[in-house]
Amino acid sequence: MAKQINLTIDGIAITVDEGTTILEAARKLNIHIPTLCYHEDLCVAGNCRVCVVEQEKVKNLPASCAMPVSEGMVIHTNSMKVRLARKHIVELLLSEHNADCTKCYKNGNCELQGLASQMLTGDHLFLDLVPEKNYTIDMFNTAIIKDDSRCIRCQRCVRTCEELQSVSALGVAYKGDKMKISTFFEHSLFEVVCTNCGQCVNRCPTGALIERNYIDQVWDAIYDPGKHVVVQTAPAVRVALGEALGLPHGKIVTGKMVAALRRLGFSSVLDTDFTADLTIIEEGHELLTRLKKALVDKDPTVALPMATSCSPGWIKFIEHTFPEYLPNLSTCKSPQQMFGALAKTYYAQKRKLDPRNVVSVSIMPCTAKKFEANRPEMRSSGFKDVDYVLTTRELAIMIKQAGLEFDELPEEKYDSFMGASTGAAVIFGSTGGVMEAALRTAYEIVTGREVPFDGLNIIPVRGTEGEVREATIKIEKVKPEWSFLEGVELKCAVANGLAHAKTVMQNVKDGKVNYHFIEIMACPGGCLGGGGQPIPTSPEIRSKRKMAIYQEDMGMPIRKSHENPEIAEIYKEFLEKPLGHKSHELLHTHYTPRKRY
Amino acid sequence: MSEQTLKRVDLIFGEYSSEKYKVLANTLHRSNEEILKDLLESGLRGRGGAGFPTAMKWKFTAETPGDEKYVICNADEGEPGTFKDREILSRVPRKVFSGMAICGKVIGARKGYMYLRGEYRFMLPELQKELDIYHEHAKNLGLNFPIEIRMGSGAYICGEESALFESMEGGRGEPRNKPPYPTTSGFMKKPTVINNVETFVNVLMIMRLGPEQYKKLGTTDSRGSKVFSVSGDTPIPGIYELELGMSLDRFVDEFGDGDTKAVQVGGASGFCVPRKKFKDTIIGFEGVPTGGSMMIFNSSRSMYNVLHNYLEFFEEESCGQCTPCRVGCQQLRKGIEAVKKGEKKALYLDQLMKLSESMKLTAKCGLGQSVANSFSSIVNNFKEEMIY
Numbered sequence: 001m002a003k004q005i006n007l008t009i010d011g012i013a014i015t016v017d018e019g020t021t022i023l024e025a026a027r028k029l030n031i032h033i034p035t036l037c038y039h040e041d042l043c044v045a046g047n048c049r050v051c052v053v054e055q056e057k058v059k060n061l062p063a064s065c066a067m068p069v070s071e072g073m074v075i076h077t078n079s080m081k082v083r084l085a086r087k088h089i090v091e092l093l094l095s096e097h098n099a100d101c102t103k104c105y106k107n108g109n110c111e112l113q114g115l116a117s118q119m120l121t122g123d124h125l126f127l128d129l130v131p132e133k134n135y136t137i138d139m140f141n142t143a144i145i146k147d148d149s150r151c152i153r154c155q156r157c158v159r160t161c162e163e164l165q166s167v168s169a170l171g172v173a174y175k176g177d178k179m180k181i182s183t184f185f186e187h188s189l190f191e192v193v194c195t196n197c198g199q200c201v202n203r204c205p206t207g208a209l210i211e212r213n214y215i216d217q218v219w220d221a222i223y224d225p226g227k228h229v230v231v232q233t234a235p236a237v238r239v240a241l242g243e244a245l246g247l248p249h250g251k252i253v254t255g256k257m258v259a260a261l262r263r264l265g266f267s268s269v270l271d272t273d274f275t276a277d278l279t280i281i282e283e284g285h286e287l288l289t290r291l292k293k294a295l296v297d298k299d300p301t302v303a304l305p306m307a308t309s310c311s312p313g314w315i316k317f318i319e320h321t322f323p324e325y326l327p328n329l330s331t332c333k334s335p336q337q338m339f340g341a342l343a344k345t346y347y348a349q350k351r352k353l354d355p356r357n358v359v360s361v362s363i364m365p366c367t368a369k370k371f372e373a374n375r376p377e378m379r380s381s382g383f384k385d386v387d388y389v390l391t392t393r394e395l396a397i398m399i400k401q402a403g404l405e406f407d408e409l410p411e412e413k414y415d416s417f418m419g420a421s422t423g424a425a426v427i428f429g430s431t432g433g434v435m436e437a438a439l440r441t442a443y444e445i446v447t448g449r450e451v452p453f454d455g456l457n458i459i460p461v462r463g464t465e466g467e468v469r470e471a472t473i474k475i476e477k478v479k480p481e482w483s484f485l486e487g488v489e490l491k492c493a494v495a496n497g498l499a500h501a502k503t504v505m506q507n508v509k510d511g512k513v514n515y516h517f518i519e520i521m522a523c524p525g526g527c528l529g530g531g532g533q534p535i536p537t538s539p540e541i542r543s544k545r546k547m548a549i550y551q552e553d554m555g556m557p558i559r560k561s562h563e564n565p566e567i568a569e570i571y572k573e574f575l576e577k578p579l580g581h582k583s584h585e586l587l588h589t590h591y592t593p594r595k596r597y
Numbered sequence: 598m599s600e601q602t603l604k605r606v607d608l609i610f611g612e613y614s615s616e617k618y619k620v621l622a623n624t625l626h627r628s629n630e631e632i633l634k635d636l637l638e639s640g641l642r643g644r645g646g647a648g649f650p651t652a653m654k655w656k657f658t659a660e661t662p663g664d665e666k667y668v669i670c671n672a673d674e675g676e677p678g679t680f681k682d683r684e685i686l687s688r689v690p691r692k693v694f695s696g697m698a699i700c701g702k703v704i705g706a707r708k709g710y711m712y713l714r715g716e717y718r719f720m721l722p723e724l725q726k727e728l729d730i731y732h733e734h735a736k737n738l739g740l741n742f743p744i745e746i747r748m749g750s751g752a753y754i755c756g757e758e759s760a761l762f763e764s765m766e767g768g769r770g771e772p773r774n775k776p777p778y779p780t781t782s783g784f785m786k787k788p789t790v791i792n793n794v795e796t797f798v799n800v801l802m803i804m805r806l807g808p809e810q811y812k813k814l815g816t817t818d819s820r821g822s823k824v825f826s827v828s829g830d831t832p833i834p835g836i837y838e839l840e841l842g843m844s845l846d847r848f849v850d851e852f853g854d855g856d857t858k859a860v861q862v863g864g865a866s867g868f869c870v871p872r873k874k875f876k877d878t879i880i881g882f883e884g885v886p887t888g889g890s891m892m893i894f895n896s897s898r899s900m901y902n903v904l905h906n907y908l909e910f911f912e913e914e915s916c917g918q919c920t921p922c923r924v925g926c927q928q929l930r931k932g933i934e935a936v937k938k939g940e941k942k943a944l945y946l947d948q949l950m951k952l953s954e955s956m957k958l959t960a961k962c963g964l965g966q967s968v969a970n971s972f973s974s975i976v977n978n979f980k981e982e983m984i985y
């Protein structure tokens with residue numbers, strides 16, 4: 001047990017473990033000290049100074065987020081000295097900040113705005129510094145907009161990019177009054193190593209980093225009578241959308257979301273889960289084909305381990321950081337892009353629509369999906385496969401704009417076809433989910449039996465935040481055509497967050513590990529912690545979303561991708577067979593190396 | 598009354614021992630406890646400006662467990678009006694290296710670094726030559742304590758110890774949160790003693806003279822001598838080694854031009870003392886401490902311009918990470934401009950005084966905390982110059 005420290009905060013005695021900060025100790029007492037640069041997911045910076053408190057017998061006011069408790073400390077969190085200093089700090093931040101809130105995308109969801117209203121900053125104590133600042137706005141990126149005029153230099157984004165994602169696209173440049181958050185040579189985010197994962201957007205306390213929103217374009221499409229607007233929803237959206245609409249964290253709102261989308265006027269409400277199932281079929285066969293080439297044909301060129309390709313942040317990361325491993329990526333497009341390609345081919349044919357009039361919209365927990373949809377590789381239908389990508393947050397805004405009382409909506413079902421899905425597809429939203437779904441199917445293809453795990457729950461591959469999960473699945477008693485896999489121990493690794501992805505890939509590169517299959521999701525916790533999810537985010541919030549996802553899986557009547565009836569149908573009617581000619585044309589792709597700078 | 602001139606001291610720049618590295622050689626034979634006891638007895642306090650007792654700093658670091666410890670000599674002399682370390686390093690570098698080596702022995706460090714101000718690159722060849730001689734002698738003495746010189750890149754903030762570590766580690770020069778202090782987590786997060794150039798020389802002189810003789814100089818709170826960098830409106834600018842504890846009026850009598858209106862003690866981050874307070878101001882830790890900078894202003898100087906100049910300096914040299922310092926400096930500079938131009942009422946100065954007080958209370962490091970020193974002392978004493 002850690003050493004116990006006794007202290008007093010606002011007259012209340014408390015005993016905490018040694019190493020606890022004043023801020024943490026105060027929170028235990030339900031005393032809320034305001035913060036800006038502090039974030040549960042990140043290392044302590046102690047640079048905004050909003051959380052200062054008064055410590056008796058100490059001259060200065062320590063930052064409570066960075067100051068560990070010590071024996072006999074007497075702390076005042078709301079003394080006269082503290083109140084004035086804190087107000088000064090918020091006023092200083094505002095004086096440097098473009099506080100034209102009504103023009104800001106984060107209006108109403110801004111931590112600085114919240115503090116300003118708490119502290120009654122209406123009298124503007126200091127001079128406005130904004131006019132002479134020459135702030136720049138980076139609008140060139142298709143996914144993320146960076147507006148320096150809204151930035152308060154808390155460096156949450158910098159720490160996110162470096163610590164959680166090991167990307168370091170964002171860094172601090174210059175000093176003093178010119179200090180700013182910038183990129184390599186101040187290039188646009190479009191031109192640097194940024195993966196568009198949006199984790200910085202999730203953690204930005206103000207409107208300095210936001211997604212590029214396509215809300216108006218989508219409304220225009222909906223209102224256009226000549227357009228047939230198809231919408232698909234990703235698995236992780238249904239467990240988080242409610243948060244942005246006033247419901248508790250991790251509440252499953254699938255049915256209400258479908259109802260809301262229908263009321264917004266989408267022509268057809270479909271499910272990305274359908275193509276998640278399709279991904280499993282294609283990717284599962286791809287893995288088995290690679291294994292056969294390696295084990296039977298002894299083909300030295302076959303790239304193993306095979307890595308998943310569903311996460312567009314991860315794709316851009318590997319393009320920049322480990323380009324020599326691009327052949328190891330599954331050639332499968334992400335479920336979003338498979339859906340888009342099918343929406344303008346199979347779906348259009350079946351509904352007798354001119355694909356030119358089909359607008360395909362996706363609702364994603366992700367900002368990188370916006371970039372992905374705009375990739376030149378993603379036009380195999382002859383059109384832009386996905387026209388507009390909206391984040392969970394943007395959908396919540398549309399629902400509010402339409403005046404829908406979300407919680408009062410009935411539970412509705414997805415349209416058919418391309419609306420049916422399985423539990424295997426739902427878990428794509430969590431780290432380890434793609435791996436688990438793939439194993440449920442691949443194991444059964446090879447052995448004719450279900451995976452040997454209680455209730456199909458392959459707990460060993462369910463990833464955890466902050467670690468690389470490794471698992472070995474032994475394949476036994478296989479069907480005759482898969483005899484080469486008899487006794488093979490399939491080695492898998494699951495990683496979430498690009499920092500861990502980097503560790504895995506570096507281990508592969510150094511020959512320290514010998515995996516067959518790697519699942520990587522760019523965001524902490526997987527898509528449920530995606531950069532397009534409701535703000536705020538924290539380990540606790542993500543764990544609630546994760547529980548919801550597995551609960552949704554358990555509640556599905558069908559829990560294996562290959563048993564999705566619409567999947568059988570699409571192969572019969574359109575694709576013919578997994579990895580067939582049509583599949584290759586529409587559902588698979590290749591990526592190209594990018595430089596670090 | 599002050600007919601007699603201030604006592605000149607010749608401790609720091611005094612001649613070397615007859616034999617090269619003789620004091621070091623003698624000290625190496627002594628026990629660490631004896632050395633620390635002498636240091637404690639001498640009352641030596643750091644010469645960088647903050648004045649932390651050197652013996653305590655060394656003792657804490659020595660007591661921190663760990664095989665890997667460092668000694669760092671802070672030669673990032675950047676305080677406006679300070680140029681004494683440059684002189685020490687060019688005239689008596691051997692004393693600095695010896696002091697560092699003694700520290701290495703006491704705390705159990707196997708490596709020393711000197712972080713040299715970027716603008717002092719011209720001194721590098723000479724210093725390196727001296728360092729080679731040191732290494733030769735160290736070898737003969739059986740002393741395994743190599744010293745390496747690292748160059749700064751011209752940022753004032755890197756003179757702040759934790760920003761200096763960041764800079765040496767290849768990071769951006771930004772101060773760290775304290776605690777942990779360098780004594781437990783300094784360079785490479787290892788226990789580290791970081792001292793000013795002059796402090797190391799003082800250590801050597803204490804070893805040479807013994808604490809009793811050293812203590813004869815200075816006052817109870819401020820033992821020993823101090824090297825001052827005298828500049829501004831003085832007929833005799835330069836480097837002077839003087840006993841600590843003198844009163845400012847005696848200093849002005851000797852160095853002023855007869856028309857001295859104010860002295861800025863301790864550089865831009867120090868205090869401005871107006872003529873009427875010369876008599877009551879003691880230069881030392883019991884009064885106004887200084888890292889060495891003494892800037893003398895006569896009646897032809899506008900104190901508004903002086904302050905404006907300092908604020909511009911801080912505005913640019915703030916690392917920019919913490920709010921009070923980054924934005925506060927801009928507000929203070931723009932604020933006095935606005936008052937001067939009549940865009941803001943004179944009362945706005947009170948608002949700015951409160952702001953500077955908040956900066957002192959909440960800034961992350963000494964830079965932001967000390968802006969208030971010159972701000973409040975100049976504004977309080979020369980208010981009419983700020984307004985008219």
